Amino acid sequence: MNITIKDRELEVKEGQTVLQAARENGIYIPSLCYHDRTGPAGKCRVCVVEVEGMAGLHTSCSLEVSEGMKVITDSEKVLEAQKLVVNLLLSTGKHDCLSCEQNGICELQDVAYYLGIETPAFHMADVKPEIDDSSEFVYLDHSKCILCGRCIAGCNGTVVNEVLDFGYRGHEAKVICDNDVPMGHSSCVQCGECVQLCPTGAIIDKLRRGKGRPWETHKVQTTCGYCGVGCQIDLHIKDNEVIDITGKEGVGPNFGSLCVKGRYGYHFLNDPARLKTPLIRTNGSFREASWDEALDLVAKNLNRIKQESGPDAIGVFSSARITNEENYLMQKFARATIGTNNVDHCARL
Ligand code: SF4
Ligand code: SF4
Ligand code: SF4
Structure with a gap:
């Protein structure tokens, strides 16, 4: 199917939305409530475009492509509508970017920059921060919330924990946990899905606060070591220290989602008590050893036990981590090298 976006002729897939087609072809259309994993919500109306032959403005996140469609993303009418929405969002919250943890990775900030908004056009009465600090890992500041609903869609639809929802009405509307209890007293399991999906600084990682700006870190993709699912994660590293972990978007098996262990259980990485060299116990106390010395000792003792008592006197325990x-190599080592089928796994115990 052929369409034109911003004067570029594109070949796109049937069933795609205009926003998806634009993104796939590197064309920026601002959006806030849309996320690839939560889909179109049609709430924020930041992604509006004009289409030749169609009256009015249309949300590109919910508008399907059709043959010959001509999409205009930067007409005066489009930009004016987008500016109005973003100005209202900025004016009704407390958006003090300098001190905000999300500064540099905030999608609202990016959209304001794209539209050339330097200061909010409307001046509202002073908005007070409305903090919920009760959770161990998740920090909420309702005054930075733009009510896009991405956290709610993620909590209910993706991880199906069903904690978050919108509560109250009109200008009192806000994201609530359960029956509007503090997050730390709610049924939240602290998976951090809402943190990962929030486009602003409204829901952020508590542990990362004050640890470093996004531009001071670099990311390393790796596999979570907590279980056999093999979730793909990004380590955010500053000064050789992991200060945050996020799920890798767009890559399976987890496509960005993580459990509480994978997302927040990383402090052992930087713990000074973490074992970094093998230890050999002599006369009841441990001493540090090289890998060569330790492996030689293990091999010598396994050989001795095998000769004295046979291979079935040895068992091999492996790990889900x-x-x-x-794990395959461990059982191969047990069966082919030692000669025993005594193989087990900590996840069964
Ligand atoms: S949420 Fe975004 S726009 Fe608001 S203060 Fe933080 S960085 Fe700025
Ligand atoms: S941390 Fe997870 S369970 Fe808790 S509110 Fe966020 S998405 Fe829901
Ligand atoms: S907390 Fe974040 S994700 Fe949730 S509605 Fe507010 S801005 Fe959107």
């Missing part, structure tokens, strides 16, 4: 390939 290592990869399938490493």
